[in-house]
Amino acid sequence: MAELKLFRTWSTPFALRVVWALNLKGIQYDTIFEDLSNKSSLLLQYNPIYKKVPVLVHNGKPLVESLLILEYIDETWKQTPLLPEDPSERATARFWAKFGDDKVLLSVWNVFIKQGKDQEEAIVTAQENLGFVERQLTGKKFFNGETIGFVDLAFGWLANLLSVWEEICGVTLIDHEKFPMLSEWIQNFAGAPIIKESWPPRDKLITKYQALREVYTSKEAPK
Amino acid sequence: MAEVKLHGRWYSPFPYRVIWALKLKGISYEYIEEDLSNKSPLLLQYNPVHKKIPVLVHSGKPICESMIIIEYIEEKWPQTPLLPSDPYEKAKARFWVKFVEEKAPAFWSLYRSTGEEQKKALKDSSETLKIVEEQGLGEKKFFGGDSIGIVDIAFGVIAHWFGVFEEIVEVKVLEAHAFPRLHAWKVNFEEVPVIKENLPDRDKMLDYFKKRRIESLSASQ
Numbered sequence: 001m002a003e004l005k006l007f008r009t010w011s012t013p014f015a016l017r018v019v020w021a022l023n024l025k026g027i028q029y030d031t032i033f034e035d036l037s038n039k040s041s042l043l044l045q046y047n048p049i050y051k052k053v054p055v056l057v058h059n060g061k062p063l064v065e066s067l068l069i070l071e072y073i074d075e076t077w078k079q080t081p082l083l084p085e086d087p088s089e090r091a092t093a094r095f096w097a098k099f100g101d102d103k104v105l106l107s108v109w110n111v112f113i114k115q116g117k118d119q120e121e122a123i124v125t126a127q128e129n130l131g132f133v134e135r136q137l138t139g140k141k142f143f144n145g146e147t148i149g150f151v152d153l154a155f156g157w158l159a160n161l162l163s164v165w166e167e168i169c170g171v172t173l174i175d176h177e178k179f180p181m182l183s184e185w186i187q188n189f190a191g192a193p194i195i196k197e198s199w200p201p202r203d204k205l206i207t208k209y210q211a212l213r214e215v216y217t218s219k220e221a222p223k
Numbered sequence: 224m225a226e227v228k229l230h231g232r233w234y235s236p237f238p239y240r241v242i243w244a245l246k247l248k249g250i251s252y253e254y255i256e257e258d259l260s261n262k263s264p265l266l267l268q269y270n271p272v273h274k275k276i277p278v279l280v281h282s283g284k285p286i287c288e289s290m291i292i293i294e295y296i297e298e299k300w301p302q303t304p305l306l307p308s309d310p311y312e313k314a315k316a317r318f319w320v321k322f323v324e325e326k327a328p329a330f331w332s333l334y335r336s337t338g339e340e341q342k343k344a345l346k347d348s349s350e351t352l353k354i355v356e357e358q359g360l361g362e363k364k365f366f367g368g369d370s371i372g373i374v375d376i377a378f379g380v381i382a383h384w385f386g387v388f389e390e391i392v393e394v395k396v397l398e399a400h401a402f403p404r405l406h407a408w409k410v411n412f413e414e415v416p417v418i419k420e421n422l423p424d425r426d427k428m429l430d431y432f433k434k435r436r437i438e439s440l441s442a443s444q
Contacts, residue, residue, distance in 0.1 A: 048358070049322070058311070061311050063311070063314050064318060065318060065321055068314050068321065069314075071313075072311070072314045075313070076310050087298035087299050088281070088284050088286065088295065090294070090298065091291050091292070091294065091295040094288075094291045094294065095286075095288055095291055098288060098291065099272060132271075
């Protein structure tokens with residue numbers, strides 16, 4: 001049987017994308033949990049340039065960068081396709097996944113690490129970006145249509161990590177009134193069995209990110 | 224025949240990536256020059272999120288983001304493949320595309336900034352080129368092997384634009400003695416007929432980017 005290993009940490013949302021993809025396709029794999037403060041020599045060998053997780057190793061060959069790993073998984077195991085077949089729909093899916101990582105995640109993270117006036121400005125930017133994402137759900141249950149797909153997995157962090165950050169900051173970015181479709185998508189995605197069974201423990205996430213926020217906000221006095 | 228249109232800007236490396244892909248595959252297209260200081264309503268309609276070029280419009284459907292456009296072109300027109308067929312090799316190629324997309328802002332920062340910010344951009348640019356030299360190219364003539372592929376196209380910014388930036392800010396980074404393989408690649412890349420015949424005029428670019436740098440530096444004072 002082909003050898004498949006996933007290097008991850010318990011909390012990183014990027015590795016979760018790969019976990020979900022493999023689980024959705026019913027693919028068996030081994031998991032290696034990394035401690036990023038003490039990276040294994042194997043991880044450094046498999047991902048010498050970025051030294052990050054996730055890394056998927058298939059028959060000894062390493063794959064890095066979560067969205068690229070998803071594309072590889074989709075091309076190698078054809079059941080339960082993640083990307084649509086039509087080239088222009090594929091381009092659209094890739095566009096939104098890229099927008100999610102390049103703009104949405106960064107802008108939401110900025111809300112989480114800032115305070116005072118800086119945070120207020122960050123909220124405006126984050127909600128503008130989320131507005132674009134919201135409109136992509138028009139008439140659809142998931143970004144992929146009736147079933148979970150590539151873009152849903154790419155935005156998966158919105159369905160659990162975001163609420164952790166919101167709780168810690170006391171800020172609500174995705175409220176039901178402003179973002180009805182995203183709110184519903186979060187319920188549908190977070191509640192899907194394959195997704196639900198993989199969430200890291202929420203209390204552990206709260207502790208981890210609470211500590212991180214303290215580091216960021218103690219660097220400067222609130223404005 | 225279905226209509227292909229490309230919205231671009233003459234000095235930007237991003238639409239050139241698309242031009243090279245279309246030309247390599249022998250696809251006819253209409254080019255529309257956009258004035259980025261006065262964006263057309265059509266551009267804003269086609270790319271409402273980023274409001275940027277390039278945009279490829281095929282049978283009325285817009286595709287945005289240069290490397291996503293190239294993956295689309297590859298899937299629609301499989302002749303002269305730009306990506307390997309093996310999924311693992313494909314993933315490796317896509318890795319290098321992502322890598323240059325992530326690291327290229329340092330090249331632009333080198334050109335746009337001064338002082339400490341520029342020093343950092345210089346350091347980051349050198350480190351990027353070092354990684355590409357040592358881990359990306361290997362012994363191959365092109366990233367795509369014997370002929371150019373998607374990674375070579377993505378790296379085109381290093382081949383033609385980086386040298387212009389170096390000249391304007393009076394630094395020399397990509398030199399043959401420091402980066403022998405990458406330098407050889409640059410020379411070979413620019414000799415490929417499709418590339419050679421489809422590059423913005425270097426003097427015109429030098430002039431344009433020089434002027435723009437002066438304008439933006441004086442505006443920020």
